[in-house]
Amino acid sequence: SYVLTQPPSVSVAPGQTARITCGANNIGSKSVHWYQQKPGQAPVVVVYDDNDRPSGIPERFSGSNSGNTATLTISRVEAGDEADYYCQVWDSTSDHPVFGGGTKLTVL
Amino acid sequence: QVHLVESGGGVVQPGTSLRLSCAAAGFTFSSYGMHWVRQAPGKGLEWVATISSDGNKKYYADSVRGRFTISRDNSKNTLYLQMNSLRAEDTALYYCAGPTTVITTYLKYWGQGTLVTVSS
Numbered sequence: 001s002y003v004l005t006q007p008p009s010v011s012v013a014p015g016q017t018a019r020i021t022c023g024a025n026n027i028g029s030k031s032v033h034w035y036q037q038k039p040g041q042a043p044v045v046v047v048y049d050d051n052d053r054p055s056g057i058p059e060r061f062s063g064s065n066s067g068n069t070a071t072l073t074i075s076r077v078e079a080g081d082e083a084d085y086y087c088q089v090w091d092s093t094s095d096h097p098v099f100g101g102g103t104k105l106t107v108l
Numbered sequence: 109q110v111h112l113v114e115s116g117g118g119v120v121q122p123g124t125s126l127r128l129s130c131a132a133a134g135f136t137f138s139s140y141g142m143h144w145v146r147q148a149p150g151k152g153l154e155w156v157a158t159i160s161s162d163g164n165k166k167y168y169a170d171s172v173r174g175r176f177t178i179s180r181d182n183s184k185n186t187l188y189l190q191m192n193s194l195r196a197e198d199t200a201l202y203y204c205a206g207p208t209t210v211i212t213t214y215l216k217y218w219g220q221g222t223l224v225t226v227s228s
Contacts (some may be wrong), residue, residue: 037153042219042220043205043218044218044220045214049214063147064136095157095158096167097213097214097215098155099145102153
């Protein structure tokens with residue numbers, strides 16, 4: 001099965017840029033989606049198809065995907081961005097979503 | 109507006125069964141694949157099962173294959189998860205999520221989840 005690897009945690013000061021990676025073999029050939037999950041809440045899509053944002057998601061959230069690494073970039077980080085972030089791709093051989101292990105973003 | 113509302117969770121003993129339901133509204137339910145995703149306490153998201161729009165194709169995580177069955181009733185806009193032979197490690201918040209197509213492969217909508225606790 002396809003495995004997505006994320007760092008367990010990332011820390012950043014307010015106003016700085018946070019980068020959360022999602023690694024997998026040739027992930028650049030797939031569409032990568034990113035979810036934000038705050039405590040006690042369901043996940044919310046913040047980036048889909050590598051670098052598209054749903055309506056209502058700030059432009060500070062962006063994504064990139066190439067080679068073996070996809071990256072979620074959060075610019076001008078705010079305290080309210082503190083959350084768990086998950087990457088997801090579609091396993092076309094088994095026809096189901098695959099999630100990364102999640103990254104806890106801490107705003108210092 | 110899209111709504112996904114799960115129900116059916118509870119506290120059960122190991123080896124018993126439970127049936128989860130997810131009532132969908134706000135989109136053409138019968139046109140999309142749907143999914144169950146779970147999250148154990150303090151852990152990450154784990155995909156559990158997927159069903160095609162017509163219900164003919166079903167896919168399961170190795171951890172639940174043979175014990176869980178996903179199904180849907182398109183006339184009632186409802187998704188189900190029949191869980192048998194429950195184990196302590198099945199304890200989790202179970203989310204209904206979707207919808208997906210061959211083009212739209214992200215889970216745009218999620219319910220609030222229903223908690224399943226397996227304990228003796």
